Amino acid sequence: MNTGLQLYNTLTRKKELFEPLNAPHVGMYVCGPTVYSDVHLGNCRTFISFDLIFRYLKYSGYKVRYVRNITDAGHLEGDRDEGDDKFAKRAKLEQLEPMEIVQKYTLGFHDVLRMFNTLPPSIEPTATGHIIEQIEMIKEIMNNGYAYEANGTIYFDVEKYSKNYNYTILTNRNLEDMLANTRELGGQDEKRGRLDFALWIKAKPETLMRWASPWGEGFPGWHIECSAMSAKYLGAEFDIHGGGMDLAATHHTNEIAQSEACSHKQPAKYWMHTNMLTVNGTRMSKSAGNGFLPEQLFAGDHDLLEKGFSPMTVKFFMLQAHYRSTLDFSNEALDASEKGFKRLMNALSLLDKLSPAESSDFEIDPIIENCIKAMNDDFNSPVVIAELFEASRIINTVYDGKGKISIIELDKLKQLMQDFVYDIFGLKDEESSNVELNSVLDMVIDLRKTAKENKDYATSDKIRIGLQSMGIQLKDSKEGTTWNKA
Incomplete structure (x- = not known):
């Protein structure tokens, strides 16, 4: 097993010797796509990067459980859980059921990653498939005193949590500055604190995707799904948590808070983030x-x-x-x-x-x-x-x-x-995988060989020059003729 691996840990902002919690087993959780639209290149870079990491860990002798979730519920317009549910908006726009939207864009996501020749994760859980786990985690957070109910919506109490834990440990931001830069609570706002975020959101009459809960019908907030699913499949503590750097300030920060408020343990030992495009x-x-x-x-x-x-x-x-x-x-x-x-x-x-x-x-x-x-x-x-x-x-x-x-x-x-x-790297030769092209070129090369044997050099040269104009370069040697893309 490879024991010299150094990872850059966003949590500590330095490279550290990789020491998995349960060597030789490695648990890795990567935030997957929100499937209400086509996958964009920023997503692709993240998943190609973690595919590389997954492949190299396996090459190094580790047994890796790679969990990559699908967000198919509860993702709102704003980072602070404000606005309309994006799945409902897309479903109304395309006149489809929300789960038709989920299916359509999940399949599209998989198609794109297959084109990039990435390996599938070990487990690919969905938010809608883990509502019970999310509710149970919210109940535990409430029992521990870090969340409260307001008219059927459950909010995480950031300021109370911050008295016992470092809320900004991942980004090293100043909590007072964050409070100062967050809008004042309006008179109708249910939240107690400016930084509080929703764990469970009360369904409006027009809400399409809703589930029963101890607090009435509603749906989960964006952040709770990853905390619940990572804990279910990797445990309260695991090795690597990854995603794009845009997730660090809000989503991953809130994941850490939720997980610690529930289990009193920091969920991941190493946090890794890909950069922007x-x-x-x-x-x-x-x-x-x-x-x-x-x-x-x-x-x-x-x-x-x-x-x-x-x-x-x-x-x-x-x-x-x-x-x-x-x-x-x-x-x-x-x-x-x-x-x-x-x-x-x-x-x-x-x-x-x-x-x-x-x-x-x-x-x-x-x-x-x-x-x-x-x-x-x-x-x-x-x-x-x-x-x-x-x-x-x-x-x-x-x-x-x-x-x-x-x-x-x-x-x-x-x-x-x-x-x-x-x-x-998971690369492949796109030209050699084209069986039809290979067969055609083999036939053309045989025709050229026959022309040369018959001393029909005009035809031989015409074939060579014609292929060259199409980007195919022939190379003659004692062993025969080979071709490659010019």
């Missing part, structure tokens, strides 16, 4: 007009895109930046990633064509050690990619006959690429 230096958002969906990025169907980029190109682009760093989308950056990804895949396609020699000009162990060292350093995927390009250079050098590699080093090279490109 920008487009040409400006934060990606619908309001700025620079937010595009994954499908738009794949098809190039947006005014800011010059062309479409494949799912693996986009994934490779994301992995070229550390998960905690800002990731800036631009046509130039995506173009560069597309070329780099093709170069990597082209090198991989040559691996099985290499002939081992008695001796070797290359040692693969240092590359393997550098990759492991980089991943142990808070999953530093950009450094690993640089090492994989060095491995690609070795492959090309040997294939071109400008260097030799022994069978032992060749086996290490093959294992390195299998482990890091396919198993840990």
Whole structure:
């Protein structure tokens, strides 16, 4: 088992040696999507990042229970539980039942992540499937004195909680400043304190999604679902809690408060957050007009895109930046990633064509050690990619006959690429997976071979030039003719 793994812990704001609570078992909870609309790229980056973490933990020998929830109830317009239920609004807009909205966008979410070749989580619970657990947790919080009822709605008492616990431990914000920057309570406001938030919300007559509770019919607040589901599947204390950095200030802060108020234990030992996406230096958002969906990025169907980029190109682009760093989308950056990804895949396609020699000009162990060292350093995927390009250079050098590699080093090279490109990064060769394209090209190459044997060099050259114009480059060698994307 890998024991040198260092994680950046948002809770302590520093890198720490990863020590799971129940080694070799690891419990990881990641806040999943709210399925009332299409999944956006910010979500995709988060789930691609935690897929990388999930894969590497498994590679390192840990038995991982990865829980990623689906929010399908109780998500309101405001962070402080104000406004209309988004599922109800979408259901009325599309004239569908709320659970039809849930099904539609959950399936869409899964479809997008399959295109990015991410692994499914161990458990994917839904908020609506755990209403009982949420009610029981709210009852326990009330019994412990940290929540109160007001006309059928249950609020968490932040100021009372703050007397015994550090409410801002995750963000290190000043509580007095937060109070000063929060609006005054109106005369009709049911909450006792400005920072109080709803654990359970009384249903209005027009509310579509509602459940029975000890306090009357209603539905859960946004934050309580994650506290209840993480406790159910990972226990009151578990190893890793993750999500986008936009969740830290409110959602994750309130999760910690709820969990401690219920069990008197800090729920997660390590808190991890992915950074934001920008487009040409400006934060990606619908309001700025620079937010595009994954499908738009794949098809190039947006005014800011010059062309479409494949799912693996986009994934490779994301992995070229550390998960905690800002990731800036631009046509130039995506173009560069597309070329780099093709170069990597082209090198991989040559691996099985290499002939081992008695001796070797290359040692693969240092590359393997550098990759492991980089991943142990808070999953530093950009450094690993640089090492994989060095491995690609070795492959090309040997294939071109400008260097030799022994069978032992060749086996290490093959294992390195299998482990890091396919198993840990979850990348795949989109061209070689296209069986029809392969079959057609094999037939065309055979036709060209026949033309050359008949000394019909005009036809041979026409085939080669025609394929080159379509981005397919042929390479002749003693072993035969191979092709790759130019």
